[in-house]
Amino acid sequence: MKLNNYNFDLNPRKPSAEQVNKHKDFDALLSRYEEESPKVVRHPRSRMLYVIGAAAAAAVLGFFFINAFFNQNNYGAEAEEYFASQPYVNPPKLNIAPSYQKHTFNTNKASSFKLENGSQLNIPQDAFVDAQGQPVRGSVDVKYREFHDYVDFFLSGIPMEYDSAGVRYLLESAGMIEIYAEKDGQRVNIAPGKEIKVELVSEVLVSASEADKAPDYNIYVLDQINRNWVYKGKDAIEVLSEERPTNVGPEDVMKQKYQKSLDQIARKNQEELAKIEATIPVVPKPTKPEKANEEHPVFELNFEDVQLESNPTASGTQKMVDEVEDDLAELRKQYANSMWQVNPAKNPDFNRAAAAGIDWESMRLKPLNGNDFELTLIYGDNQMKLIVDPVLSGTDYDNAIEKFNDDMKVYLEKIAEREAALASLKDELSKEIQREKDIANLEYEQQIAAYRADGKDYAANKVMIRRKILNRFTASSFGIWNCDRPLPPFMVKVKGEFVDIDRKSSYAENTAYLVDKSLNTVCRYYTGKGVEVAYNKKSDNLLWLLTSDNKIAIMRPDEFKRISQGDGSHATFVMDLVDKEIKSEEDIRKILEF
Amino acid sequence: MDSSKKTVSKEAMQEEWRIIQAAKKNPAAFRPLYDRYYDNIFSFVFRRTADENLTAELVSNVFLKALQRLYSYEFKGVPFSAWLFRIASNEVSQHFRDAQKNRVVSVEDSHFGEMIEEMDEKDHPNYRQAMIHALDELAEEEVQLIEMRFFEQRPFKEIADIFAITESNAKIRTYRLLEKLRKIILKNSEQGQAR
DSSP: OBOSSEEEEESOOOOOHHHHHHHOOHHHHHHHHHHHSOOOOOOHHHHHHHHHHHHHHHHHHHHHHHHHHHHHHHHHHHHHHHHHTSOSSOOOTTSOOOOOEEEEEETTSOEEEEOTTSOEEEEOTTOEEOTTSOBOOSEEEEEEEEEOSHHHHHHHTOOOEEEETTEEEEEEEEEEEEEEEEETTEEEEEOTTOOEEEEEEEEEEEEGGGTTSOOOOEEEEEETTTTEEEEEEEOEEEEEEEEOOSSOOHHHHHHHHHHHHHHHHHHHHHHHHHHHHHHSOOOOOOOOOEEOOTTSOEEOOOTTSEEEOOOOOOOSHHHHHHHHHHHHHHHHHHTTTOEEEEOTTTOTTOOHHHHHTSOOOEEEEEEOSTTOEEEEEEETTEEEEEEEEEEEOHHHHHHHHHHHHHHHHHHHHHHHHHHHHHHHHHHHHHHHHHHHHHHHHHHHHHHHHHHHHTTOOSGGGSOEEEEEEEEEEEESSSEEEEEEEEEOOOSEEEEEEEEETTSSSBOOSSEEEEEETTSSOOEEEEOSTTEEEEEOTTSOEEEEEEOTTSOEEEEOHHHHTTSOOSTTOEEEEEEEEEOOOOOSHHHHHHHTOO | OOTTOOOOOHHHHHHHHHHHHHHHHOGGGGHHHHHHHHHHHHHHHHHHHOOHHHHHHHHHHHHHHHHHHGGGOOOOSSOHHHHHHHHHHHHHHHHHHHHTOOEEEEEOHHHHHHHHHHTTOOOOHHHHHHHHHHHTTSOHHHHHHHIIIIISOOOHHHHHHHHTSOHHHHHHHHHHHHHHHHHHHHHHHHHHHHO
16 A cells, blocks of 8 residues: 555565575675675784784783693694594494385486485486596496484584584584495495486474474585585475474463463453443534435435334333334434435345335334434335435434534534543543553563573473475585585583593593584594583583593583583583493483483 | 574574685685575575566676675674665666666565555455555665565564564564555545545
8 A cells, every 4th residue: 555655564474494595605704794794904004013012912911821722722732633633524433324215227317316204306318427527328327315303413424514604503413315326336426417306305493483483404515625515505494294382381371471461461452442431421423414306316204104223222111112213213303304215236136116106104214323324214014125314404404414413513512522531531530450461571671581580491491393395406416415504513612521430530532422412413523631512502412422432421411511511610520431331222212312 | 484584593603704704815715604694694685676688697796796895894793684685775776876767676466465464454355455555655665675575574583683673673674664654545545435
């Protein structure tokens, strides 16, 4: 609706998740930022001042921070050195990992490879070349496996850290695959310009509060030479099904209670307002007289012959009769000089000749909305129903208009008087209602704040929805492809030491794995003494490492909660050895279950 | 109030501040904030343009400006999103001023009903029509306040953060505006009767 200053869009459509995600591209924004942001060119003199200023500041602050700085760097450097010395994809030495599925097909035709879980690969014709770039003909084996959860990630040894322009993130996965192909036992490559279409069926957990948001993941491919993930674009996700828990979370209960309070307040407001309105009766609004239209037929009614159909409010027969008589008398007085006009627009079937040709015995009049009446003309068993309006002509109309204007003035004055008399009562009520709303709102906000202050606003403690999803993307090369999103760094960082249950020996020179229950990822840490370990203290965390004799030493969530929670403090991770030989993935899953 | 419109916890704000500090040194570190707020800013702008491509362009400008001005951002105890919404609001206004066109105000039926209820008026199609005409007479900032509170269902706290005013000031302004709307509607109705 276009008006003078704004265009009002009533019940607007909302942009779909696809529409939004289509434009969401941080890397493009970053490029634009690089291109469009003014480059700072410092004048040599100001640069000198800047350097001197910075040097002075460094000298003052250096005394306080230099020790901590070096220590921090040493911990970081030690961990960097440790991981740099390890293979980038470094599965634990258990010889247990998600197995490959093999699909053999002839390259002269396009082929589809469907897995039991619904995942599918669509491979185009002539899709492969050998190491020399020559087309591969004939039978080829495609080998494919999927990784879905923290146990898969652990067993695969695939790193989940992502370095974007020097900033390190942890990737949370919505499913990951590894794919390659062989011809007679020799690895082949995907031919330039060819792509394998991947439809990866996976599961993600979504917080109920974010249920309306579309899943938002990117696609990355692992660059094992440069030891980093490479961003390849957006993940086109389709939600196949979801399981919503029937129970509602504590915040929902609080909100329902709050809404109930507001409903009660609104009801009270309505009731009290009605009582206030009833203290002074409403003055009836004068009806504006209507001028007779010469084109339209009219009736002149003898009120002695008219029966009035009204809805008496009184109970008891005599009272009702009296009320109808009073109404009729009022009608007679009000419409003494009126004619009753038939408006053809409201009576499309009106037959003027038929109506005029009958000497009607009696009439019934029933007030309708506004100025309309239903007139029933009766002759024996015959009836004619018409919608009529009382109209006036000539001086009757002029006099009536004059009277109407006078009545209207009185009416408006009385209305204003009434409103003024009720205003203070309404104002008082309005203030009281607002007070009650504010109190309800305050109580609600305090409840929520107290609940969250207790650390319960994190995803792990919210109602989670399990979604089965289909990730669609195209793989232009073989290797490890990941549907992920980068996570902000965890808030709490402690300097850790990993020791056995007796606290007698430490697990140094090892890799520890940390999982936050609310996130589908695994974070790796070097176990050197004093290494920085970051985690989400509001969630359930599971920490483990693999001992030199291939057993799991673990710290479970309840124990983890007992460690020192202060940022920057020292924490001792007491690892409980699970003295059990690990033979299968099932064994690992039992141990790492939480 | 929509459960998705929650005020941000102190800890979350501190976490955001850490990311901002990192992003001041390295713009690439801004990514988590971009990911976190892109959808909200997109919806915010889309409601004021009803045009997908224009929205995408304006949202891109919003984040670019945010990145360019990040050096001047200081943590004042309010969520970072308030700053983004302020930039977005200015970006939308600037665009329509430059284009010499009227901007869009998106109104859902249900929210309109709640607003009329808040005014203690009887909900009726004619009253809604009168309300739209009355809204059209309001200044840009006044319309923004009404749409944030009633059409986008934002808590007063968030509105206060966006407008950089106190929460009670946001409440007072809102109720004064409702009163103003009521008077405009009455005035228009009397003028209509007189005609």
